[in-house]
Amino acid sequence: MVLQIFSFLVALLHPYYVSVTEIKHHAKTQSMEISCRVFSDDLELALNKLSSSKIDVLKPKDKGELERLIAKYIAQHLQINVNGKAVAIQFIGYEQESEATWCYFEAKNVKSAKKINIMNDLLFAEHAEQINMLHVSVGGERKSTKLDNPESRAMFSF
Numbered sequence: 001m002v003l004q005i006f007s008f009l010v011a012l013l014h015p016y017y018v019s020v021t022e023i024k025h026h027a028k029t030q031s032m033e034i035s036c037r038v039f040s041d042d043l044e045l046a047l048n049k050l051s052s053s054k055i056d057v058l059k060p061k062d063k064g065e066l067e068r069l070i071a072k073y074i075a076q077h078l079q080i081n082v083n084g085k086a087v088a089i090q091f092i093g094y095e096q097e098s099e100a101t102w103c104y105f106e107a108k109n110v111k112s113a114k115k116i117n118i119m120n121d122l123l124f125a126e127h128a129e130q131i132n133m134l135h136v137s138v139g140g141e142r143k144s145t146k147l148d149n150p151e152s153r154a155m156f157s158f
Contacts, residue, residue, distance in 0.1 A: 017131065021132065023135070024136075025139070027139065030110055034105040038100065040099055067093070079120075080117075081116070081117040090108070134146075
């Protein structure tokens with residue numbers, strides 16, 4: 001019982017730093033959907049390093065500027081290479097969900113996805129303990145991995 005209480009208190013005092021990136025290839029539309037879930041306060045911390053003014057992710061003064069910063073930050077810290085070619089991701093939008101922000105992107109003209117290389121160092125500069133979860137789906141098959149800071153690269157074969 002004492003051990004359970006101690007574990008609970010440690011969990012409260014030591015926050016977790018985790019992001020989740022989902023990548024889904026759609027053969028029919030020859031595209032990829034990319035979504036990144038990050039804690040809003042962590043995203044805000046990272047975006048404030050890019051901006052000359054104070055950024056408030058939950059209540060932005062200028063939504064257009066926030067969207068520009070999110071697109072820029074994610075593009076710098078999430079790079080996708082499919083079948084040996086870099087894939088350009090286009091920002092679609094974002095939404096708030098409780099304490100997290102979902103950021104949505106799309107990559108077009110991705111005919112097939114046999115080999116996917118990903119560089120994901122989201123929030124690594126902000127938290128030494130950052131963990132980035134990756135889930136990649138191609139042709140109905142889903143594969144996942146975890147990147148612990150400073151490990152930022154993963155490869156998936158389908």
